[in-house]
Amino acid sequence: MFGQNYDVVVVGAGNAALCAAIAAREKGAKVLVLERGPIEKRGGNSFFTDGAIRVAYNNLDEIRKIIPDITEGEAERIVMPEYTQADFYDDLMRVTEGKSDSKLANQLITKSYETIIWMRDQGIEFELNVENQSFEQAGKRHFWGGLPIKTKDKGVGLIKSLFKRAEDIGVDIWYDSRAIELVMDQDYINGIKVEKDQKLITIHTTSVILACGSFEANKKMRSEHLGEEWEAAIVRGTEFNTGDGITMALAVGTQKYGEFGWTGCHSIGTDYNAPKFGDFNKPGDIFKKSSFPLGLLINKDGNRFVDEGADFRNYTYAKYGREILKQPGQIAFQLFDAQVRPMLRKEYNLEEATYYKANSLEELAELMAVDKAQFLKTISEYNAAVQEGEYNPTVKDGKGTVGITPPKTNWALRIDQAPYYAYPVTCGITFAFGGLQVNPEGAVLNKEANPIAGLYAAGEMVGGIFYKNYPGGSGLMSGAVFGKLAGTAAAQYTLEKMGPSKL
Incomplete structure (x- = not known):
């Protein structure tokens, strides 16, 4: 019945998916990433971003740990207001009119700085967001708006670095591979069905992380959930985010979660x-x-x-x-x-x-x-x-x-x-705010709000964080935070259940 065996299969290949894959591999799991697009169109929506990423920090010294090549002389000419966890939380709640899921919001915010440091350790390079979030006055560079850092070379640089790290540590990546169905053994994830090379392959795995975006590239789903006028919207990112992950998850007993029955989007x-x-x-x-x-x-x-x-x-x-x-x-x-x-x-x-x-x-x-x-x-x-x-x-x-x-x-x-x-x-349109319900570790919940064993989600598939609006730069941060959390949790679950793979 099954083709190959993996401890963790990650569906998608953007920022959230690759952070999940790297985190799972770091824990010793044998990991496969499924990218629906060809290699020249890899990277999901993350490829198209300008790289701005929102993080809570206390002072310039903490920013310099993220961007270590800021010299002493440059630091003396920088005015960097603090942007604390409380500031981030207040901004998120203000723009979502208090509707953001507080447990998920707190997880996003409290894990933001340590996740940025982890990304830096994976080889992701950051730089000051000088052009869009600062001004010069009296010989000093003043930053504002709580968004002082971005990934070097925008989303292109982010994706390039994430793929390099994943490949370097032994994550397998399949291109032109569309995940279409989750395989369950009673109440447990047991595998995933994939269309590849015009064949249907079933991969055995005990953990699946869904990180393949929302349904913004699916005109029918946009019309159904957001309204008929959304058929006219331009899709700003990848053409491959057509709701596959959401459809698979709903088929095994998950539920819609997020803005008023999925009526909102970025x-x-x-x-x-x-x-x-x-x-x-x-x-x-x-x-x-x-x-x-x-x-x-x-x-x-x-x-x-x-x-x-x-x-x-x-x-x-x-x-x-x-x-x-x-x-x-x-x-x-x-x-x-x-x-x-x-x-x-x-x-x-x-x-x-x-x-x-x-x-x-x-x-x-x-x-x-x-x-x-x-x-x-x-x-x-x-x-x-x-x-x-x-x-x-x-x-x-x-x-x-x-x-x-x-x-x-x-x-x-x-x-x-x-x-x-x-x-x-x-x-x-960038992505829909509605998605799946997950717990703070990224485990997907069923209709009774209990985790489905072996199923996790990250990135745009996580519902409940953004409502009506969105603080700029928090999407990449959410993808990285919940990607890392989901990858870690999936690997731990699998390795506890099955034991480490013989690589």
């Missing part, structure tokens, strides 16, 4: 002309458009529809994508003038960026093909509502508007200096 404003799926030839999250707090968001009817300055982009971008999807034609425009244009993030300067430029608002409206009269009225009313005050995009400056709906709470400058720029954006 989504952002992305270039209207971005590819329909992540392009492995253009990684690094280059199509996102994240400087919207400095400007205005306008729909085709010429109206604003969100408070662009409600908070730092780290805490609003993951929910504003779905607001764009609600607009006519699933399109909106990020509007900036000449005084703000030099402040925009790097992605606005790439050749892939789509934009319109004009010397008057009237001309810009025509290029955008929006309701011209309403557009001009919206800008006029906004400009009149802007209050005086000190403009400072590195803090929530309180320079807002009065008397208009929606307001702009921070970073409100009048749109009155030519030339004017409009960047068309649509909704790009």
Whole structure:
């Protein structure tokens, strides 16, 4: 009946999956990773990230343990506010409106720093997130927003390093291998069925870790769970996250867990002309458009529809994508003038960026093909509502508007200096917030909230942490934390049950 034997089989090959595989191998388990895609498309959604990773830390000295090549001279010129476990917890609960599962949230946060150190020890290199989370003042580099580190060479570098480590320590990796069914022996995991080389193979194993993402690349599941309008969303990451792991898990008695019956997801404003799926030839999250707090968001009817300055982009971008999807034609425009244009993030300067430029608002409206009269009225009313005050995009400056709906709470400058720029954006989905219910060690729970022996999950498949919104950088951290926990637990369970394999 069975093909080969492994102690632990990991389904997926992104950040969470590879952390799980490495952790299990470190415990002595014989480990197999199943990657549905070909080798040139390996790495899941993690490959496409910009590498920012949120971690709780107390001071710059702790950051220097993560990034040991920061010199004494460089350290003297860095201002690094603490970002404690309490700060991380408060941010997570604030953006999820208090709905994040507190046990999982605490596990994510309290394990974040030690997991980063473990990743460093596996050969993952980190660097300061200078470009997106700092500013220079009086000769010093000031960091802000609780997100001061990122993986070197973004998600590409992260995945490259994780694969190297996994291969170096003897993890087996199968490509073009799609897991389709869990095999149970009464109430225990006994194997997994895999489609490979047009054959159906059954692998014997006592532990399976599901870490193959959510269902964001499955148009039917998006429509069923998120709503029909989500069929139009661009998939920002891999084309292979079609809900296979979730489907397999539900078939053996797990249950849906997470935002209101899986109705929420991580989504952002992305270039209207971005590819329909992540392009492995253009990684690094280059199509996102994240400087919207400095400007205005306008729909085709010429109206604003969100408070662009409600908070730092780290805490609003993951929910504003779905607001764009609600607009006519699933399109909106990020509007900036000449005084703000030099402040925009790097992605606005790439050749892939789509934009319109004009010397008057009237001309810009025509290029955008929006309701011209309403557009001009919206800008006029906004400009009149802007209050005086000190403009400072590195803090929530309180320079807002009065008397208009929606307001702009921070970073409100009048749109009155030519030339004017409009960047068309649509909704790009990253992953669904709903997933499976796991305990704090990553064991998948059944409908009675008891662990299914030998079944674990990590990464985007873990439901209950994110609701409605998401603190930037916490997805990679969650993947690493629960990947490591699941890998460790799966290996310990298997080795206790079966004894170590003879490698």
